[in-house]
Amino acid sequence: MRVVLFTGKGGVGKTTTAAATAVQAARAGIKTLVMSTDAAHSLGDALGVLLVTTPDDPDPLVEIEPGLSALQLSASHSVRRSWRSVQDYLLTVFKGLGIDAVVADELTVLPGADEIVALLELRTQIEQGPWDLVVVDCAPTAETLRLLALPESLAWHLERLIPAQRGLLRALRPAAAAATGLPLPGAVVLDTLRRWHASMLEIQSILAAETTSVRLVLTPERVVIAESRRTLTSLRLYGLTVDQVVVNRVFPDAAAPEGASPALSSPGSDQESTHTAWLAGWNEAQQRGLAEVRHSFDPLPIVIAPYLSHEPVGADALAALAEACTGAIGDVLMAAPAQGMTVRPEEGGFLLTLPLPLVTAAEVDLKRRDDELLVVVAGHRRVLSLPSVLRRCVVTGAVVRQATLRVRFVPDERLWPVKERESVAPE
Numbered sequence: 001m002r003v004v005l006f007t008g009k010g011g012v013g014k015t016t017t018a019a020a021t022a023v024q025a026a027r028a029g030i031k032t033l034v035m036s037t038d039a040a041h042s043l044g045d046a047l048g049v050l051l052v053t054t055p056d057d058p059d060p061l062v063e064i065e066p067g068l069s070a071l072q073l074s075a076s077h078s079v080r081r082s083w084r085s086v087q088d089y090l091l092t093v094f095k096g097l098g099i100d101a102v103v104a105d106e107l108t109v110l111p112g113a114d115e116i117v118a119l120l121e122l123r124t125q126i127e128q129g130p131w132d133l134v135v136v137d138c139a140p141t142a143e144t145l146r147l148l149a150l151p152e153s154l155a156w157h158l159e160r161l162i163p164a165q166r167g168l169l170r171a172l173r174p175a176a177a178a179a180t181g182l183p184l185p186g187a188v189v190l191d192t193l194r195r196w197h198a199s200m201l202e203i204q205s206i207l208a209a210e211t212t213s214v215r216l217v218l219t220p221e222r223v224v225i226a227e228s229r230r231t232l233t234s235l236r237l238y239g240l241t242v243d244q245v246v247v248n249r250v251f252p253d254a255a256a257p258e259g260a261s262p263a264l265s266s267p268g269s270d271q272e273s274t275h276t277a278w279l280a281g282w283n284e285a286q287q288r289g290l291a292e293v294r295h296s297f298d299p300l301p302i303v304i305a306p307y308l309s310h311e312p313v314g315a316d317a318l319a320a321l322a323e324a325c326t327g328a329i330g331d332v333l334m335a336a337p338a339q340g341m342t343v344r345p346e347e348g349g350f351l352l353t354l355p356l357p358l359v360t361a362a363e364v365d366l367k368r369r370d371d372e373l374l375v376v377v378a379g380h381r382r383v384l385s386l387p388s389v390l391r392r393c394v395v396t397g398a399v400v401r402q403a404t405l406r407v408r409f410v411p412d413e414r415l416w417p418v419k420e421r422e423s424v425a426p427e
């Protein structure tokens with residue numbers, strides 16, 4: 001089964017292109033589910049059907065046409081209730097620390113509750129559904145990225161809240177609480193956090209699977225391209241494979257081959273010439289934008305979706321949009337080559353590589369923390385759990401070359417004496 005996620009800046013056409021891809025795939029005989037992780041209910045609007053269900057709904061699927069079903073969830077109260085125990089605990093801690101109640105409230109809200117519910121449902125559909133393809137329409141980039149970082153931040157909380165054994169915690173609680181003046185989390189809180197963490201890890205493994213890829217949707221405008229470049233880097237940082245860039249809302253003349261000038265009609269009235277100049281201005285801006293897209297995202301395949309003269313609503317209109325795209329938007333069953341972290345032996349040590357497009361070494365911050373390597377790029381933090389051979393090594397250098405972060409490790413003599421180092425291959 002293939003999972004294809006559509007993400008990008010707000011309003012660029014994620015929902016539309018995701019739905020168009022799903023309709024086209026279904027009509028080509030691929031059994032397809034299209035679902036949205038976005039709380040805004042626009043997937044139903046794009047498909048022209050009513051699609052709002054809760055996870056408690058026994059049959060949340062809506063069949064759009066043969067071979068195509070759709071699903072739109074909104075976070076049920078049970079999700080918020082389950083998080084509530086953790087939130088209440090955190091609130092008492094924050095209160096103890098003298099943090100303002102309003103700020104504390106903000107800090108303890110579960111980020112992306114709707115997306116989490118949708119991704120948990122994605123997991124269920126992958127395990128139990130009859131699908132060859134699941135197309136996921138994601139919320140705007142910032143929310144999706146925050147969600148991707150969630151398992152690691154939850155893990156961070158867990159490590160600090162849960163000592164190795166719960167029994168130990170129980171024994172220590174009165175003393176520890178007295179020492180710090182702060183309450184320790186109760187069993188319900190710990191259980192909730194554990195369950196959340198386990199679910200998050202499952203979601204993360206689905207997102208990082210070889211059969212999952214992301215399509216980055218953008219429009220050919222400078223601001224959007226700049227954000228999309230950062231998104232590509234962040235998605236790679238979190239281990240997602242991007243297999244296509246979809247440039248949406250491209251004017252017909254802007255998509256003409258580079259160098260060809262847009263067809264200008266000879267102006268008649270003043271109003272007409274103002275209009276022609278306006279159009280020519282946009283065509284030119286989009287041509288420049290497209291050149292920048294090609295330059296930024298090469299060698300990723302780029303699909304160009306035309307700016308239609310109407311909003312594509314309903315399966316037929318979406319199929320027509322997919323047909324009008326240049327490039328294989330419907331080429332969904334081919335899994336993209338993996339772009340994950342690799343480790344290989346090299347001159348007396350090991351080389352870890354992580355593809356990180358569009359960054360310079362100066363933008364990457366690297367920290368070693370026990371068995372983990374922390375990689376920070378533009379405020380996004382990824383904790384890479386090191387394979388066991390690297391745990392016994394020290395970092396001797398790091399560079400960014402050919403869109404790849406390369407970190408050199410050499411064995412630490414204290415942890416891993418020479419005589420023990422025979423025939424060890426990296427996992």
Ligand SMILES: Nc1ncnc2c1ncn2[C@@H]1O[C@H](COP(=O)(O)OP(=O)(O)OP(=O)(O)O)[C@@H](O)[C@H]1O
Pocket residue numbers: 009010011012013014015016017038040042139140248249250305306307308309310311312313321
């Ligand atoms: N190629 C296109 N031609 C004409 N209209 C389009 C095109 N693509 C999208 N639209 C219209 O633009 C609007 C926004 O599109 P859409 O809802 O797909 O964006 P989105 O990226 O999902 O937005 P959000 O960030 O709010 O989820 C919709 O009204 C849609 O019908």
Ligand SMILES: [Mg+2]
Pocket residue numbers: 014015016038042137138
């Ligand atoms: Mg949308």
